Amino acid sequence: MQCTKTTSKLIAVCFLYISFVSCDKTTPKKPSYTSWSTYLGDEGRSHYSTLSQITKENVKDLQVVWSYEAPDWGQMQMNPIVVDTLLYGVTAALRAFAVHAATGEEIWRFGDSLQVWHSTSRGVSYWENGNDKRILFTRGSDLYALDALTGKPIPSFGIQGKIDLRSGLPEEDKDKFVISNTPGTIYKDLIVMPLRISEDIDAARGDIMAFNVITGAVEWVFHTIPYPTEEGYETWKDQNEFVGAANNWAGMAVDKELGIIYIPTGSAAPDFYGGMRKGSNLFSDCLLALDANTGERIWHFQFTHHDIWDRDPPAPPNLLLVERKDKKIPAVAQVTKQGYVYVFDRRTGEPLFDIAEKTVPSSTLKGEEAWPTQPFPIAPKPFARQSNELTADDISPFAENREALKELLIKADKRIYAPPNLSPVLLLPGYDGAAEWGGTAADPEEGIIYVNSNEMAWVMQMDTVIQNGKVTSLGEQVYLNNCVICHKVDRSGMAASGFPSLIDIKSRKTKEEVAVQIVTGKGMMIGFPQIPDREKKALIDYLFDENDKMEVESEKSNQYPLPYKHAGYNKFLDNKGLPGISPPWGTLHAINLNTGKYIWSIPLGDTPELGAEGKGTGTENYGGPIVTENGLLFIGATKDGYFRVFDKYTSKLLWEYKLPAAAFATPAMYEVNGKQYISIACGGEKLGTEKGNRVVTFALK
Template sequence: MVQKRTAQRIALVALAAVAGLAASPRRIHVDRGRGWPAHGGNAGHTQFSPLDQINRGNVARLAVAWVHHTGDARADDRSQIQCNPIVVGPVLYGTSAGLKAFALDAATGRELWTFDPFAGPGEQPIGVNRGVMYWEDGDDARILFGAGSRLYALEARTGRPVAGFGREGSIDLRQDLGRDVTGLHLVSTTPGVVWRDLVIMGMRVGEGPAPAAPGHIRAYDVRSGRLRWTFHTIPWPGEVGYETWPEDAWKRVGGANTWSGISLDAERGVVFAPTGSPAYDFWGGNRLGANLFANCILALDAATGKRLWHYQVVHHDVWDRDLPAAPILFSLRRGGRRIAALAQITKSAHVFLLDRQTGQPLLPVEEQPAPPSDLDGETTWPTQPLPLKPPPFARQSLTEDGVTDRTPEAHAEARARLRALRTGRQFMPPSREGTVIFPGFDGGGEWGGAAVDPATGTLYVNSSEMAWVLTMVPVPARASAPVGERVYVQYCASCHGIDRRGGSAQGQLVPSLVDVGHRFDSTDLVALIDKGKGTMPSFGFISDGEKKAIAAFLRGESASKGEEEEGEKVEAGVPFTSTGYNRFLDSEGYPAVKPPWGTLNAVDLVHGETRWRVPLGEYPELTRRGIPPTGTENYGGPVVTAGGLVFIAASRDEMFHAFDKRTGRLLWQARLPAGGYATPSTYEVGGRQYVVVAAGGGKMGTRSGDAYVAFALP
């Protein structure tokens, strides 16, 4: 099988070479400004292109130039493509629904090569991938990308693994973490950055209530894969920030990881890494303190990993307020001078604008009082930083005046439900009654990032305006429930729900387990719990007896005496878990808040003001009833161009849009073969400008797809 795949790759590359399309390792310099050489468009993640062939005057003529089908979407509509492809010279590099890396002729979409990291017996894709990295030195050009828990280095021309990199072309990201992470969730989802001969990476780890791996930021030698430096986001003894945690927290607390991308100031040799919350997301009684360097923007020396400065945007996070996207690096014009600036969007729909040399705010930020928690063992931080400018790009609280008025019945139902919940402001702590999180766990801002037009200092960002409800429940005591039920509540209920009816996490529907006993036998269930599948992480860290006990509980059976006894020996985890990731919806499944439910926003970063805000997407059936476009929840980000346009897909209605960047007026849209839940790329090849987006669907209950669709002028 391996020989067959290799032969296929060789044939494809030979064909590409004959056509003159093999990637030129020097073309990235020749075509600067015409390609899309990095995730986010460039090392500074501006998601801006100077191309203007497609512009306000002609965008209405945009048509499909080519479509590439990867052929590996899941039939159960549970796969996605979140990749922002890169374009170097005449070649586009991306990843598929099944996490295969590939190279295409950027002008035609013809496949040049494909590499499958999960081709081995019994292997299957775990997680998602949002893009790849490119590196070159003379004739040595490489594609680096993460799949599962490994980082791969491939020859850019052929797709073959680079033999001298790690072990046969890849390294195991579970190694060199300073503690045993066997069985814990750890995957690479978003590309890092390449600086000189280093590839600098974050990773996604578990968020609890299960144990989580540490969230170190690491740099590897791009040639050999050797670890060159490590930054501990949960400080070790003697390191700055150690005092903001309980003693020896670094040995047992996980998370505080950089999963959403890294930005690079290549001229200064500085990387900027956004970090997420510590685990467990919603209860921090075992990690009391401010918890540096969780929820921080970190400025690190790219050569050594030395901390230059940090800025924490949430203290002691118990709301899953990870920094969701890489910081945007740009020059801000103010008072006749240029300032090296950094803009960081947040899930709570704020923009922190900082001087990237010092980490000091360029617009005012105020530490505001935050309510205390009443959960046993928890002590929330007394204040939280909130920018006074620019205004948030989504609503900040939900009151009865803000519930849906779609129908009188929906309005009455939503008001009654809201009265039983805690609501009213940001940073209301998690509670047993249920706390409204608004904007929700998926933003506000999300991993699609924002775009900045460097000429005007305007930031363009899409936002979901969805309320979610976070309800905490105690984990059953040892004597009060069988081990299978207790372990299920501890580790599984936060996604599948206490009632096992499923829900939604990260925009993807979580399946019901009510009838799982009819679909899986005990052996298959234990294997699924042990290995994970797709976006479900592995629970390999729990004992075999616990896995069997969970399987028995889900199948309505009793665990054996041995399994019960084994479960009794296991150390108890955190005392609380949540009932799941629950959107605040009405009885027909629509958001139970007034529209807009999703928006595209233009924010003036020079003066700290909102320029415009428009709905993004629609529910066609509501529009047909005469309801103005409501906007929809959205995933994937915008691209802004010198042609006066903002391109974005992202919306639930599977449309790809072009807006006038000055006014927010919709100028063009086209239906995609599946939802475009990814950030587009734009580039020029052969004198023609293209805009391409992955149409992988699979979120918000929509169908999965396997397409990359490129548009150009006829």
């Protein structure tokens, strides 16, 4: 952990600490946790409610009281918010909407009825000042401010109600792919926006930007890739024009009393080869504590040095109180893709559990310099299995091709932080991580977190770049530069990993539809607006098997400029498409951060394909839980499509309901006219599930 070094910053930190612990203010003012007016329930991202009408005794009586059917179908990752009597959300095609929170009656919907946006959204943000009430949400690179009561754009915000998220970025990045999947964080009259950008050589810089909620103007910018005169610049060697990202995409939390915003940052781009960015690469893969008023850094901690595994934090941090020596300490906890939990004093950045820097393997790729050590928290223990724990006995008992799986398992490098190589590396937890973007629930006053986790192994491998001498057309070269990681050299895709075949795309889409998707992206596919029109046309012709076989030997600008490229996202699966390792494949945990000990751990979800044997195997899951003060834990998230309620103290299953589509989203709990409700978005489509279009809401009979 490295804190600021200037005297003024030290004084600021000391003042914050003294003001916090003096005058009988040893703990922050306790929120009520009775509303759900912000993403994941509150600014501390607690996923927590003190509403108590639903109990362990009557939860079995929950029933659907209303269901809102959106006009479009597909992934709905959004966590609804509720203000007064209105529930706000975003459909699969990025249409913002408001419905009556007690009936589901649509009040307004904003979005072009003709143009369909194919990205994903995790929700909206809300701001008010007197009668000025605003919903802020993103579509493409635009951030909109809508009147919360009518859904109409507010003309005084930016240009006719919208601004470009790229407006605070350097000029050279203003035509690159930039969107936001996650709602911004509100602090006073500011909104600090997460950004999703490319993860390859075309990535924009991932600067943290705060915009004025009233005008849309850029108020402050923090450079996550430091400029030459800024602290941290020395941690980037040989930096060139191909380096970008280090963006926050997962969301953030804010302590309004301290005036500190906590921001987990992403990996630097390109993701899997860092030969052009030698060094530890601050402030990528960090938890940043910034002054929310100015963007000035107060402290930071880096979770992965020189990340070449895409091991960035996948969810917002949790703000909670943790007990040490009979005192409550305001803490910030961050879960990671590796399955680790890091806990810090949120005022100073001091770790509340020891963190050990351990030696990790070095790289064998030409030009790469993997960082020699990585930080491992001593406690709590990881909430997912680690690759180095696997043996041949861990092959799935359900696999018919066990010997082939054993052979690959034995052959692969299973060391923790084994760097990307030309031979297979077994990555467990996998690329998507153990913790996911749905986030972690917390008992904010008791120091306990509840985290759902995936245990899906993936095979990581690099390949040498195919250069133009082996390529017969410009379209093929553009494809190899931009599309091959997900859709493979032969265009066959990786359906089990969520990447479709493009071989027969001309039978499913028109050239116009493909052209739009190349620019805007779809689902978790990024867009490529930076591809010139000539190259985009050549790519489409190639995908439609209409290439003119134009030689590209002279097209030097189209060569991929690095010696290695990621070979693709391949899950470690058996011949039936199920995980190649033994269950559990998805888990749920309660962890006491006062002690670092686990309260309980259970499999989460079933595998219907295995019949009775699939009960309790756990399954891949996306979306997070919520917990209540009176002892309930609600979670959808699972591939099997159930909504479940557990006893948060014992993990006992109390109730389950088969949803109309899988709910890869975090639910929301709220109250209207004295009645308690819980709503969850059911969009499906991910993991090969049926697509859906509903927000389903439950209450007692």
